[in-house]
Amino acid sequence: MLTKSTPMPSDEELTVPHEITLSTPYFKAVIPYMHKACEKEVKDFMLRRQETEDPRLSLREGQALTACGIKFLQSLKKACSDNVNHYADCIDHRTSKLYITPCREQQRRLDICVEENLNITRPRVGYFSKLHVHNAHFPKHVHYIRDYKAEAAKVLTELPDDYHLREDSRAYEQQRYSFFDI
Template sequence: MGKELGNWECSGDDEFACNTLFQGMITKSTPMPSDEELTVPHEITLSTPYFKAVIPYMHRACEKEVKDFMLRRQETEDPRLSLREGRILTACGIKFLQSLKKTCSESVDRYADCIDHRTAKLYITPCREQQRRLDICVEENLNITRPRMGYFSKLHVHNGQFPKYVHHTRDYKAEAAKLLAELPDDYHLRDDSRAYDQQRYNFFDI
C-alpha cells in the first residue's frame, strides 16, 4: 500500500523518503510537489510596514487556519505535507486583506506610513494614535478586536481537524541485516574496522 501525498503516491522502497524530507538524504525518485501544487491564485505581497500594520488583525481573522497550518507543519516536519493547509491560510489572508481594503484603506495607509517613516527600525511605538484609529475602524467594520499585548506569546492548545501524524522511524539495523543476508557466502568482509573513538598511533594506519 502506498501513501498518498498531495496528488502523487509514495510506495515501495521510497516510502520512507516520502515521510522524512529533511531527516536525511533523499533519492532522485523522492516525490516532490509540482508547480501547480505550489501555485495559489493570489500571493500575499505586502511590504514590511503594511505587514506590521495589519498582521494582528489578520491573525485574529484567520486564527484557526494559522493554527491548523502551524500544527500540521510542526508535526510532520515536512513542508510537502502541509501544502493544503498553506493554501487555505493564504486564501484566508487574501480574503481578509480585500475586506480591510474596502473598509479601512485610509487608516491602514496612515498607520503603515507612520511605521515606515517615524523610525529607522520600523517601530510601532511612535504610531499609537494611528493604531488607535485603525483599531476602531477594524472593530466597527470587521468586528475584529486587536489582541491584547502578549496574546501571541501565550500557550495556545489547538485540536486540528486531521489525525495526529505518525512518524516512520527508519530501522537501519534491519536494513543492514537484510543487505548482509543477500551477500554471497564467499564475500570478503573487512575485519579492520575500528570504533570512532579508537586512537590511531600510526599515521600510515589511518
C-alpha cells in the same frame, strides 16, 4: 534527506492563485488583525508543519492560510484602506527601525475602524505568546522510526556471494580508547 525515490509535489500543488505581497510597514500594520482573522488556519498550518517535520505534507494547510490572508486583506482594503495607509506610512517614516511606538494615534484609528467594520478586536499584548490549545481536524501524524540494522541486514543478504566487502572494515569494528591507539 532527499533521494531519487522521494516524491516531490507537482507544480499545480505548489502554486496558489495569489501570493501575499506586502512591504514590511504594511505587514506590521495589519498582521495582528490578520492573525486574529485567520487564527484557525494559522494553528492548523503550524501544528501540521511542526508534527510532520515535512513541508510537503502541509501544503494544503499553507494554501488555506494564504487564501484566508488574501480574503482578509481584500476585506480590510474595502473597509479601512485610508487608516491602514496612514498607519503604515507612519511606521515607515517615523523611525528608521520601523517601530510602531510613535504611531499609537494612527493605530488607535485603525483599531476602531477594524473593530467597527470587520468585528475584529486587536489582541492584547502577550496574546500570541500565551499557550493556546487547538484541536485539529486532521489525524495526528505517526512518526515512523527506521530500523537501520534491519535495513542494513536486508541489503547485505541481497548482495551476491562473490561481492567483495571493504577490507578496512576491521578498523571500524575495533574499539579505540585513546588517541595513541590509532
